[in-house]
Amino acid sequence: xxxxxxxxxxxxxxxxxxxxxxxxxxxxxxxxxxxxxxxxxxxxxxxxxxxxxxxxxxxxxxxxxxx
Numbered sequence: 385x386x387x388x389x390x391x392x393x394x395x396x397x398x399x400x401x402x403x404x405x406x407x408x409x410x411x412x413x414x415x416x417x418x419x420x421x422x423x424x425x426x427x428x429x430x431x432x433x434x435x436x437x438x439x440x441x442x443x444x445x446x447x448x449x450x451x
Contacts, residue, residue, distance in 0.1 A: 385406050385407060385408060386407040387404040387405070387406055387412065388404060388405045389390045389403075389404055390402075390404060390405055390411075390444070390445035390448040390449055391403055391441055391444050391445050391448065392417055392444070399414070400426060401413075401414055401415045401416060401435075401436075401437040401438060401441055401446035402414045402441075403437070403441060403442070407435030407451055409451065411445075411449075413429070413435055413437060414437075415433065415436050415437040416435060416436045416437070418435065418436055421427075422436075431439075
């Protein structure tokens with residue numbers, strides 16, 4: 385699988401939340417871990433996980449994906 389970053393690189397740390405397009409027509413999201421209380425509010429199927437990213441990153445990635 386080949387990944388293409390859809391957001392600007394992190395400035396303050398080595399890693400930060402990120403969004404990537406794949407050559408398979410899918411999107412990968414790297415985000416913050418949710419607490420047990422937060423996860424309890426999300427219904428997940430087997431094999432699924434939930435992460436949190438800033439809304440501005442989502443918007444930035446969506447714009448980059450359309451280009």
